[in-house]
Amino acid sequence: xxxxxxxxxxxxxxxxxxxxxxLRNFDFSVATRPLALxxxxxxxxxSALRSLKTTDFWLFGTHETPSKIAQAxxxxxxxxxxxxxxxxxxxxxxxQDIAEYAATHPGQTSWHQDHPLEDVNDLVHSLIHRYEGDxxxxxxxxxxxxxxxxxxxxxxxxxxxxxxxxxxxVSLIHKALLQWSSLHTPKIAADVVSTNSARIHxxxxxxxxxxxxxxxPGCWDPxxxxxxxxxxxxxxxxxxxxxxxxxxxxxxxxxxxxxLEQRGCDLEILLSGEEQQ
Numbered sequence: 001x002x003x004x005x006x007x008x009x010x011x012x013x014x015x016x017x018x019x020x021x022x023l024r025n026f027d028f029s030v031a032t033r034p035l036a037l038x039x040x041x042x043x044x045x046x047s048a049l050r051s052l053k054t055t056d057f058w059l060f061g062t063h064e065t066p067s068k069i070a071q072a073x074x075x076x077x078x079x080x081x082x083x084x085x086x087x088x089x090x091x092x093x094x095x096q097d098i099a100e101y102a103a104t105h106p107g108q109t110s111w112h113q114d115h116p117l118e119d120v121n122d123l124v125h126s127l128i129h130r131y132e133g134d135x136x137x138x139x140x141x142x143x144x145x146x147x148x149x150x151x152x153x154x155x156x157x158x159x160x161x162x163x164x165x166x167x168x169x170v171s172l173i174h175k176a177l178l179q180w181s182s183l184h185t186p187k188i189a190a191d192v193v194s195t196n197s198a199r200i201h202x203x204x205x206x207x208x209x210x211x212x213x214x215x216x217p218g219c220w221d222p223x224x225x226x227x228x229x230x231x232x233x234x235x236x237x238x239x240x241x242x243x244x245x246x247x248x249x250x251x252x253x254x255x256x257x258x259x260l261e262q263r264g265c266d267l268e269i270l271l272s273g274e275e276q277q
Contacts, residue, residue: 028077031247035081035131035143042138045104047096048082068092069121069258073251076128088125090115117154119169120261124254126150130226141204144230148203151222152213155206162194162216169267173257174220176270180249181220185242188235192225192246194218 040046066074068087075084090111091099102111117125129150132143139146152158153170161174181189194215201223205211215221228235232243253270260267 028248028251030077030079031127031131031251032244033131034133034135035128036135037085037128037132037137038082039137040082041086041091041099041103045100047091047100048080048086049091049093049096052080052083067258067262069118069124070255070262072124073255073258076124077251081128081131085125085128088117088121088128119153119156120173120254120258122150122154122156123170123173125154126222126226127250127254130229133230139204139208144226145204147226148201148223149205151226152203157205157211158213159211160214160216161222162219169257169261172267172270173253174222176253177246177250178220179271180253181246184249185246187239187242188228188246191228192221194221194224199224 038048040048068090072084072087075081075087086099089099098109099111102109126147126149129137129143130147132146135143137143137146141149152161158170162171178193181192194217197217199215199221201213201215202210203213203223213223215223228243229247232240235243257267257270260269
């Protein structure tokens with residue numbers, strides 16, 4: 001069945017689900033496979049959406065269901081990394097020509113102003129680049145470096161994590177990851193949590209510069225998580241297994257978050273005991 005037809009069939013079930021088990025039926029293993037993006041839009045001015053074989057382009061239109069972040073995650077799960085990346089940036093079936101013009105005429109359009117990125121959008125953007133790994137991508141940086149840039153809010157340049165600086169949506173997702181990793185991946189939990197003192201990381205910033213970000217003690221450390229993924233081959237087999245299930249949980253969590261948000265549900269449910277199973 002075509003990936004987008006599958007989305008049409010499955011999305012009602014996802015939207016009506018009340019707990020994570022419904023999402024466990026799907027294959028989230030893309031979270032642990034290398035992802036080589038082609039950047040056809042940025043490099044050649046051709047949107048990756050044009051290569052998708054489907055007549056159901058309403059998914060990329062202006063419909064409120066599903067949201068563009070949910071679309072991007074589903075495209076990623078189905079193996080369409082470049083299409084997922086473009087959807088996060090605001091590309092859809094109705095504006096591909098405009099997107100292609102903007103990509104080939106940098107600085108001459110208002111694309112970025114017309115398509116501001118949400119905070120959860122940044123988190124999904126970050127994990128796409130993390131899957132990219134050591135491959136060189138945007139700005140001549142590795143996927144891991146770009147992942148840290150977007151984990152810190154991209155152009156919003158959040159500096160402090162674990163306090164009021166990061167957006168509430170980001171803080172909630174980080175808390176859910178912290179709780180789940182402590183319960184289910186104890187072997188690597190200490191690596192992804194800023195324990196006794198604040199951690200300071202140096203990451204790339206806009207314009208090719210570098211800047212520092214700070215993670216408060218006892219909080220989820222998204223930058224250490226990226227570093228851990230970058231050194232996965234050096235871990236023990238048990239640590240690698242736990243890192244794998246943690247990455248798959250993260251992707252499932254983000255999909256769960258955007259579906260709950262879309263329905264106007266209380267997002268604190270993500271921290272409940274049932275959701276953390």
